[in-house]
Amino acid sequence: MSEIAVVAISVAKPGYEAQLLEALEGIVGPTRKEQGVLQYDLHRDVQEPRRFVFVERWESREALAAHAKSAHIEAYKRAVADWVEHAEIRVVSKIA
Numbered sequence: 001m002s003e004i005a006v007v008a009i010s011v012a013k014p015g016y017e018a019q020l021l022e023a024l025e026g027i028v029g030p031t032r033k034e035q036g037v038l039q040y041d042l043h044r045d046v047q048e049p050r051r052f053v054f055v056e057r058w059e060s061r062e063a064l065a066a067h068a069k070s071a072h073i074e075a076y077k078r079a080v081a082d083w084v085e086h087a088e089i090r091v092v093s094k095i096a
Contacts, residue, residue, distance in 0.1 A: 010080075
């Protein structure tokens, strides 16, 4: 298995910051209990408070794939569809 990292960014539509934050906070606990998760930390951009950033580490691509298909992530995606202006997920591997 090769460890991978993820940077996941979600930008709330104006006026939806509180709803998106609550939804994001709601997936932290269940995700941290998943098999293969090494780190799952939620951050908020200090200059752009509508921007939320997850910094994640996973044991493998397979663990990340299972996370993406989990019930709480599927429910989260449905719940926030109208609140997110932009979302981006970058999967990276450490080189140094």
